[in-house]
Amino acid sequence: MARTPTTHDPFNAVAEPKRRRILEALGAEERSVNEIVKKLGWTQPMVSKHLGVLKQVGLVSERRVGRQRMYRVNAQRLRPIYDWVTPFERYWSENFDRLDEVLQELKKEK
Amino acid sequence: MARTPTTHDPFNAVAEPKRRRILEALGAEERSVNEIVKKLGWTQPMVSKHLGVLKQVGLVSERRVGRQRMYRVNAQRLRPIYDWVTPFERYWSENFDRLDEVLQELKKEK
DNA sequence: TGCATATATTCCCATATCGGAATATAATAA
DNA sequence: TTATTATATTCCGATATGGGAATATATGCA
Numbered sequence: 001m002a003r004t005p006t007t008h009d010p011f012n013a014v015a016e017p018k019r020r021r022i023l024e025a026l027g028a029e030e031r032s033v034n035e036i037v038k039k040l041g042w043t044q045p046m047v048s049k050h051l052g053v054l055k056q057v058g059l060v061s062e063r064r065v066g067r068q069r070m071y072r073v074n075a076q077r078l079r080p081i082y083d084w085v086t087p088f089e090r091y092w093s094e095n096f097d098r099l100d101e102v103l104q105e106l107k108k109e110k
Numbered sequence: 111m112a113r114t115p116t117t118h119d120p121f122n123a124v125a126e127p128k129r130r131r132i133l134e135a136l137g138a139e140e141r142s143v144n145e146i147v148k149k150l151g152w153t154q155p156m157v158s159k160h161l162g163v164l165k166q167v168g169l170v171s172e173r174r175v176g177r178q179r180m181y182r183v184n185a186q187r188l189r190p191i192y193d194w195v196t197p198f199e200r201y202w203s204e205n206f207d208r209l210d211e212v213l214q215e216l217k218k219e220k
Numbered sequence: 221t222g223c224a225t226a227t228a229t230t231c232c233c234a235t236a237t238c239g240g241a242a243t244a245t246a247a248t249a250a
Numbered sequence: 251t252t253a254t255t256a257t258a259t260t261c262c263g264a265t266a267t268g269g270g271a272a273t274a275t276a277t278g279c280a
Contacts, residue, residue, distance in 0.1 A: 076201075154258090162259090
């Protein structure tokens with residue numbers, strides 16, 4: 001077995017920086033391939049290929065309009081990432097620091 | 111150029127499910143390699159190798175105690191992931207749905 | 221039909237990957 | 251010193267990657 005395929009899950013798909021850029025570029029909008037190409041300044045095949053991966057993983061959905069393909073972010077597919085990382089937020093948050101301070105205080109009191 | 115190396119950034123390091131499991135297993139605690147091995151039921155070299163990647167990326171830090179190596183999560187290194195994914199949260203959240211409803215209402219009123 | 225536009229696909233290759241097995245290193249104990 | 255414990259490293263192979271260049275497909279238009 002090699003590395004987990006990029007199309008296996010959102011974590012792997014989004015590990016590639018260019019795919020993150022594409023999702024950012026889309027935002028809440030629906031955009032054609034060429035719009036993304038122009039916005040990011042990459043080659044068209046490059047954008048298409050990354051969109052292909054994002055589509056396979058379900059991170060974007062595609063709609064055909066004439067000869068254009070309109071893409072939009074499927075945000076809920078990012079939720080596993082959000083849900084996984086969020087619990088760690090407390091480790092760097094202010095509250096966690098305070099908890100640490102409290103523990104230090106308790107030690108001193110002893 | 112092939113795929114971005116796993117040691118390049120937190121996104122890539124965490125794309126591997128087993129490395130996510132290790133971070134989960136650590137949580138807020140400091141644990142030795144063997145504790146993780148027992149907790150997860152994997153082989154020791156496997157755990158060590160994944161810890162090696164996590165350490166290179168800075169997602170864990172290591173402290174030597176006798177012949178043991180104690181590892182702990184470096185949570186703030188997960189922050190780039192949190193920061194990147196959080197803005198998308200609004201696209202699936204209740205508030206965003208409500209905004210959509212409001213827009214629908216406005217259309218009907220016309 | 222024939223041409224232009226919009227997008228996808230194929231071919232190629234250098235590069236890392238993850239896992240397993242075996243082995244190396246380091247620290248402690250007898 | 252020698253044995254044992256704790257952990258890291260090396261070697262291997264099958265596999266997928268992302269980029270570039272060229273090409274295919276598909277739709278619309280004259």
